[in-house]
Amino acid sequence: MSSNSVNGVKRNQAYYLETVIFKVDDELFHLPSHIFINNSQLFGTTFSLEPGPGVQPDGQCDEQPFELAGVTKEDFELFLKVIYPLKFPADYSDFTQSSWLKVINIATMWDFLSIREFAIKQIPLESIASIDKIIFGEQYGVIEWFYRGMLEILGRKSVLEVEEAEKIPLSMVLRIQKARERILSSFTFISEKALEKVIREHFGNEVGLDGGHKTKAQVAPIGQEHAAAA
Secondary structure (H helix, E strand, O other): OOOOEEOOEEOOOOOOOOEEEEEEOOEEEEEEOHHHHOOOHHHHHHHHOOOOOOOOOOOOEOOEOEEOOOOOHHHHHHHHHHHOOOOOOOOOOOOOHHHHHHHHHHHHHOOOHHHHHHHHHOOOHHHOOHHHHHHHHHHHOOHHHHHHHHHHHHHOOOOOOHHHHOOOOHHHHHHHHHHHHHHHHHOOOOOHHHHHHHHHHHHOOOOOOOOOOOOOOOOOOOOHHHHHHO
16 A cells, blocks of 8 residues: 555554455456465465566456466355355355365465364264265375274275275275285284274375375465466
């Protein structure tokens, strides 16, 4: 802003808000920029970049919006319902497991860490099938999901069902089978401690059980031009 006051009237430092216009697919979204800057290091860094001399920054008008890549307008709306609800208290009664997974995906991709953690907590562990715990845990880097899924799969008497095996790569199916063989050959009593040992041996590097934190939904560029500038 060029000035902190107009005609002697001060602009409140906390609640005189700047806005940004985003373009997602074929729609424009006009939003307070602080919810992106304050909650995402990625957006904070991007919006802190100074445009070149005489260059109008994207997002200041409908004709030159800030284009967001890697997300659909429907998923972006879901995300906005979490980070910028239009009524208080926020109502998520219509959110499904799929809805929250989409929020987690965007929050991970754009580095909204607190939103990611909030969304993860909205999905009860018992509502996720064992094999899906493994799939989602690896995809989104949620260690607890992956670990619990493996505990359930390896701790039961039955082998993978055909429907379960079809949902994961063959290499993962073979590794699960190898882990089951290790359990059956090495332990007379299958405790959670024994299962944890096998999980760490066979799957420790999947989502950070070896001390790291890996996810297929890595922090991603928010737009091609803006990523290049950053």
